[in-house]
Amino acid sequence: xxxxxxxxxxxxxxxxxxxxxxxxxxxxxxxxxxxxxxxxxxxxxxxxxxxxxxxxxxxxxxxxxxxxxxxxxxxxxxxxxxxxxxxxxxxxxxxxxxxxxxxxxxxxxxxxxxxxxxxxxxxxxxxxxxxxxxxxxxxxxxxxxxxxxxxxxxxxxxxxxxxxxxxxxxxxxxxxxxxxxxxxxxxxxxxxxxxxxxxxxxxxxxxxxxxxxxxxxxxxxxxx
Numbered sequence: 001x002x003x004x005x006x007x008x009x010x011x012x013x014x015x016x017x018x019x020x021x022x023x024x025x026x027x028x029x030x031x032x033x034x035x036x037x038x039x040x041x042x043x044x045x046x047x048x049x050x051x052x053x054x055x056x057x058x059x060x061x062x063x064x065x066x067x068x069x070x071x072x073x074x075x076x077x078x079x080x081x082x083x084x085x086x087x088x089x090x091x092x093x094x095x096x097x098x099x100x101x102x103x104x105x106x107x108x109x110x111x112x113x114x115x116x117x118x119x120x121x122x123x124x125x126x127x128x129x130x131x132x133x134x135x136x137x138x139x140x141x142x143x144x145x146x147x148x149x150x151x152x153x154x155x156x157x158x159x160x161x162x163x164x165x166x167x168x169x170x171x172x173x174x175x176x177x178x179x180x181x182x183x184x185x186x187x188x189x190x191x192x193x194x195x196x197x198x199x200x201x202x203x204x205x206x207x208x209x210x211x212x213x214x215x216x217x218x219x220x221x222x223x224x
Contacts, residue, residue, distance in 0.1 A: 002122075006133040009212050009223060011118070014141050016218040017197050018048045026106050027099035029092050034190040040086050044095050045109045047117070047144050054116055056080040062098065062108040069098045069105075117143045124149060129162030133212040135172045138201050142179065145197060149175070151183050167211065176201050 002010070015024035024046030034050075035041035042182040049055045059080060063070040072094050076085070098105040121143040125136050142149050157174040160166030180198035183191060195221045200203045204216050215224045 001131075002125075002133060002136050006136070006212055007118075008214075010133065010140055011054070013137060013216055013223050014144055015046055016108045016221045016223060017141060017200075018144065019046065020219075020221065022221070022223055025094045026109055029095050031086055032190050034188050038190070039084070041084070042086055042092065042095070045099065046106075047113045049109075049112065051085060052081055053147075054112060057116065058105075058108050058112045061111055062105055064106050065108060066199055067070045067098060067104040067108070068102040069094055073098075113144070120148070127163065129164075130168055130172075131162075132168060132210045134170060134201070134204055134210045137204075138172050138176055138210065141197055141201070142175075145194065146179070150182075153178050156182070169205075172204055173202075176205065200224075 013021035019025035019028045026046050027046065030043045030048065031040050032043055033040045034043075035052050036167070041052050042055065044055055045058065051139055056077065059073050060077060063073050063077065067073075076091055076094075079085060099109075118140060121136070121140040124143075125139050130136065130139070139149065146153075153175065156178040159171040159174045161169045161171055176198050180195050181200070183195045183198065186192050200216070200218050200221055204212075207214060209216060215222050217223075
């Protein structure tokens with residue numbers, strides 16, 4: 001079972017991987033060529049929700065909660081994920097200013113990342129028989145960054161999950177190495193530099209930091 005303190009550290013580490021700080025940059029707006037067909041898209045917030053992914057969920061949640069800029073965002077709801085907003089300066093301004101000035105935007109982001117990423121990651125973690133905090137970190141990071149635990153990566157190594165009679169540490173190590181190779185050679189060039197994530201986790205594995213009791217170097221940021 002993952003304790004509240006361990007969950008907090010796991011989220012802080014993934015926040016660093018996404019926006020460079022343990023607290024997460026709720027107002028960060030990034031344009032990356034990692035959309036369908038390699039097109040640019042907006043990524044936003046503490047864990048960088050994508051324009052073609054769950055950005056709309058955050059904005060809908062914010063509008064429904066009556067955020068300070070809800071009326072400004074409403075006209076954009078039918079557009080998000082349907083047409084590119086990369087060049088819409090007003091939309092990008094609203095993303096930044098809402099996170100800077102309205103705590104409701106923080107709440108909307110936290111709820112979205114919890115419900116759509118952490119809860120499914122926890123389900124996979126429990127269903128497959130994992131128990132160690134570093135395993136949960138690797139799994140949650142994969143859900144945030146890769147949308148889950150991709151079958152294409154799992155097919156690259158023979159180890160089984162604990163629920164299927166495998167060794168937990170062996171599976172997590174093999175998965176992290178396979179994911180690193182997959183990211184490094186990803187067809188979308190914008191994805192390839194993200195191997196800093198798996199490199200950090202492989203160091204933690206080498207340090208036997210399975211309980212996350214030691215500080216973890218997350219891409220140059222030490223999370224105690």
